[in-house]
Amino acid sequence: MKTLKDVYEHHAEMPFISPKYEQELLKKPIAKRQMERTGEGYLPGHIILLWRIQFGTYTTHHPHHKYFYTTYGIDAQKELEQLIEDGLVRIDTAFESVKLLPVMTLKELLQDKEVKGLSKMKRADLEAALQATYTEASLARIFDERSYSLTEAGQELLDKHPEIIAKHPQKKY
Known part of the structure; x- marks a missing residue:
């Protein structure tokens, strides 16, 4: 039986593997392209997170979608915090x-x-x-629920990568 290390040995980097989805990711691995960083150093999962935030419906009480873990190989909460730290996303005021x-x-x-x-x-x-x-x-x-917004730098990064958005299943938000 293959291990996670065996399955992902040819990926550019090891995806985040949530224990909740470990068995699923052994059977249906994350695509190699999802673990290739952009020129700015971000993974496609980061770009999809920015894309979701720009709709104005992503909040501090919003559960992260399963596809961040099973399709994009990122820990969505940790990466959201990194995007905030990098100045690409901000938490809105009350x-x-x-x-x-x-x-x-x-x-x-x-x-x-x-x-x-x-x-x-x-x-x-x-x-x-x-x-x-x-x-x-x-x-x-x-009330403590807050929305997120893209900063100008976050919107610019999102605008640079329409090819990543185009590969993501589209749905109206």
Whole structure:
């Protein structure tokens, strides 16, 4: 029976192997191309992570998709932290992340501050009223889920590698 070392001996580097997927990766190995770094030193999995973040739906409470482990061979959480450290991704503020909250929650937060006219307000109005009523610190204490955003450098790196995105199964987010 082949070992992981045998299966991946001809790859440019050893992929991250989560114990949860070890048996699966022995039977269906990660493609060699997924372990080849770009000129900037990133793996295709990093580029796919950037691609997912740019949709604005990736959050601090978002579970990482299985394909990061089984198709791209990266530890998604560790690599996300590295992308943040490298200045390619940033964690949004509470005000920037308010888009994650349902409208009813925004209304409840404003009701707590006795803001009037909530029934006529659209989402943009509610968000503006929230900014006028709360400070960043006070809002940050109320909810802890944050969205991620690409920095300019992260967007530039993503834009340089459309060939990696083109090979990834496409779905609308």
